[in-house]
Amino acid sequence: xxxxxxQNLSKWFGSSEVLQDISFTLEKGRTxxxxxxxxxxxxxxxxxxxxxxxxNEGRILVRGEVLFDADERSRHNEQGIREKRLxxxxxxxxxxxxPQYTALQNVTLARRLxxxxxxxxxxxVLEGIRDQGLALLAQIGLEDKRDHYPHQLSxxxxxxxxxxxxxxxxxxxxxxxxxTSALDPELTGEVLRVIRGLADGHTTMIIVTHxxxxxxxxxxxxxxxxxxxxxxxxxxxxxxxNPSSERMRRFLERYC
Amino acid sequence: MxxxxxxxILWGGFQKTMLLFALTLVFSLPLxxxxxxxxxxxxxxLRYLVKVIVWIVRGIPLMLQIFIIYYVxxxxxxxxxxxxxxxxxIAFSINYACYFSEIFRGxxxxxxxxxxxxxxxxxxxxxxxxxxxxxxxxxxxxxxxMSNEVITLVKDTALARVIVVVEVLKEAELLAxxxxxxxxxxxxxxxxxxxxxxxxxxGYIEKRMSYFKA
Ligand SMILES: Nc1ncnc2c1ncn2[C@@H]1O[C@H](COP(=O)(O)OP(=O)(O)O)[C@@H](O)[C@H]1O
Ligand SMILES: [Mg+2]
Numbered sequence: 001x002x003x004x005x006x007q008n009l010s011k012w013f014g015s016s017e018v019l020q021d022i023s024f025t026l027e028k029g030r031t032x033x034x035x036x037x038x039x040x041x042x043x044x045x046x047x048x049x050x051x052x053x054x055x056n057e058g059r060i061l062v063r064g065e066v067l068f069d070a071d072e073r074s075r076h077n078e079q080g081i082r083e084k085r086l087x088x089x090x091x092x093x094x095x096x097x098x099p100q101y102t103a104l105q106n107v108t109l110a111r112r113l114x115x116x117x118x119x120x121x122x123x124x125v126l127e128g129i130r131d132q133g134l135a136l137l138a139q140i141g142l143e144d145k146r147d148h149y150p151h152q153l154s155x156x157x158x159x160x161x162x163x164x165x166x167x168x169x170x171x172x173x174x175x176x177x178x179x180t181s182a183l184d185p186e187l188t189g190e191v192l193r194v195i196r197g198l199a200d201g202h203t204t205m206i207i208v209t210h211x212x213x214x215x216x217x218x219x220x221x222x223x224x225x226x227x228x229x230x231x232x233x234x235x236x237x238x239x240x241x242n243p244s245s246e247r248m249r250r251f252l253e254r255y256c
Numbered sequence: 257m258x259x260x261x262x263x264x265i266l267w268g269g270f271q272k273t274m275l276l277f278a279l280t281l282v283f284s285l286p287l288x289x290x291x292x293x294x295x296x297x298x299x300x301x302l303r304y305l306v307k308v309i310v311w312i313v314r315g316i317p318l319m320l321q322i323f324i325i326y327y328v329x330x331x332x333x334x335x336x337x338x339x340x341x342x343x344x345x346i347a348f349s350i351n352y353a354c355y356f357s358e359i360f361r362g363x364x365x366x367x368x369x370x371x372x373x374x375x376x377x378x379x380x381x382x383x384x385x386x387x388x389x390x391x392x393x394x395x396x397x398x399x400x401x402m403s404n405e406v407i408t409l410v411k412d413t414a415l416a417r418v419i420v421v422v423e424v425l426k427e428a429e430l431l432a433x434x435x436x437x438x439x440x441x442x443x444x445x446x447x448x449x450x451x452x453x454x455x456x457x458x459g460y461i462e463k464r465m466s467y468f469k470a
Contacts, residue, residue: 050377078382086379096374100392100468110378113388117381151469169378 001064003028003204004173009058011044011228018044019055020228026173026221029202033209033219037251041228042208046175049206051085062087062172089171093178095158097150103161104146107168108133136164140194156187160194167203174198176207192218212255216240224248262431262439269427270446276344276413276423281406283349288356295361306357313354319415322347326419344416348409355405363398364390367470393470403458407451 002025011019018041026032034042047053049060051068060068067084097106111129115121137143140160150158159179166174176195180188192214198205199218209215215222215236222239224232224247232239232248243249294306313321326343329335338346367390375385417426424447428440 052373052377082376082379082381085377088377090377092370092374094370096368096370098371098374098389099470100396109388110375110380113380113384117384149468165378 002026003063005059005061005064006049007059007061009045009048009055009060011041011048011053011055018228019048022058022228022230024223024230024233026204026206028204030220031199031203031205031207031218032221032223033207033215034223034225035209035212035215035251035255036225036231039227040225042225043177044228045225046090046177046206046208049173049175050088050090051081052090086169087172089166089169089174091159091162091166091174091176091179093181095150095155095162095182097158097162097165099150102147102149103142103153104130104133104137106150106161107136107164110165111168133164133168136167137161139167139197140164141190154187155183156190159183159191163191163194163198167198173204173206176205176209178208178210180209180211210255212240212252224251226251257431257436262436262442265427265431266424266439266443266446269422269424270443270450272341272421273410273413273423273446274450276341276348276416276421277410279345280348280352280409280413283345284352284356287349287353289360291353291357292360292364295357296364310354310357313351314358318347318351318412319418321351322415322419325350340419340421341416343419344421348412348416352405352409356402359398359401359405360394362401363394366397367393392465396465396468396470399458399462399465403454406458407454410451410454411447 004026006025007023009019009022010017022045024032034045036042044053048055055068055070057070058068059066059070067087098109101109108129111132112121112126115125115129134143134146137146140163142157142160142164145153145157145161150161153161159182163174163179179195180191183191188211192211195205195207196214196218207215207219219236221234222232222236223230224239224243224245226247231245232243238244239248240252243252291306291310294302295310297303297306322344325347326338326340329338371389371393372385375389376382380388413423414425416423417429420426422430424443425440428443431439
């Protein structure tokens with residue numbers, strides 16, 4: 001069964017329909033790369049999945065459970081949304097680390113607060129959270145930077161910490177919104193390597209990216225969006241190498 | 257009267273100055289935060305009401321507000337007149353809360369929405385995002401303008417003498433009315449010393465928060 005099922009999602013901003021009837025499924029452990037020109041709705045799609053925007057129509061299902069249904073307004077109270085959005089993680093283009101916390105604190109903060117909210121903040125639990133944070137920093141190769149503050153880290157290092165921070169919540173599906181677009185070219189490699197490592201470890205991911213070679217190498221599925229519509233969806237071998245639509249061919253000519 | 261006697265008299269008045277200063281801060285800081293939330297409310301009528309109040313309080317002289325708080329309740333409700341010192345504390349607290357609220361609002365709105373969203377997608381509650389992510393960044397950004405206001409407050413307390421709260425400058429005026437003029441100028445030393453201590457304190461706060469950039 002698909003881990004993620006998006007059904008007929010639509011999103012309007014005022015009178016413009018930024019997402020039009022978006023439907024797709026993603027299998028567990030797969031990586032989906034979303035490509036498309038700027039303004040085609042990629043960010044909005046990720047924001048809808050993470051409950052930062054409310055779609056006007058459609059449904060979102062994870063493991064068969066309906067997380068969002070535009071027709072059921074009553075169920076979207078704050079606490080409900082907070083629990084549901086934990087199925088997803090989001091890595092932002094601009095990292096958005098918390099500047100007053102160290103790398104390790106950035107990774108562990110949300111878990112610690114959650115333990116407190118649930119009244120489970122015993123010493124063992126907090127130590128477990130800390131150990132998990134250290135393990136995640138080791139996984140992204142930054143254990144020696146655990147006491148550094150964001151402004152003491154390079155952009156690439158900050159983005160890797162942001163990835164660890166998202167992983168700490170154990171999301172079913174990890175979303176990336178152009179994770180390397182804000183980085184100098186020589187820093188993109190280290191971030192892409194971490195993402196590739198996650199793909200090898202079968203983390204389910206949705207990655208919005210302009211790095212075509214990276215997308216081809218890491219993605220099981222490619223989604224090409226244009227003006228809020230999915231134009232192509234399928235494995236790289238068909239979508240990138242044999243695009244059936246004229247729009248995709250023109251897009252690829254420009255980017256590759 | 258000798259130097260030492262005058263110093264003791266002025267010190268007595270300055271204790272009142274400092275008490276007025278401290279009580280004003282205790283009340284106006286939280287009140288200012290509440291007002292700043294009101295001025296950012298999504299509920300438009302509340303937002304406009306708060307903006308009108310802030311406009312009035314910042315728009316008329318503090319001295320006049322002291323008179324209003326002191327006299328108007330008595331005139332309107334035949335209440336006994338508010339105790340002088342309490343009236344001063346109330347007037348100062350309301351006045352400074354409105355100025356603080358604008359500093360708070362500017363500081364809170366200067367934090368990028370992406371910081372809130374980063375907290376939200378990690379499952380934090382709204383109050384956790386505010387108190388654990390946003391607040392310290394706001395505090396860091398508003399330390400400099402706050403130090404300005406707080407130092408201004410030290411000197412504004414002298415206005416309380418218009419309803420005969422006998423703070424340090426009023427004590428000196430009383431001495432002057434009896435022909436002893438120099439204590440009037442001597443009060444400056446008390447203000448300077450106190451402002452000097454506050455300046456050091458704010459410098460310390462700024463330094464304590466220099467470990468991060470926001
Ligand atoms: N909050 C918003 N309000 C109004 N329009 C928006 C908003 N966010 C995005 N848009 C519009 O939606 C369209 C898609 O934006 P976006 O999802 O950011 O595209 P992409 O990430 O593919 O560049 C754009 O035309 C953009 O101007
Ligand atoms: Mg985008």
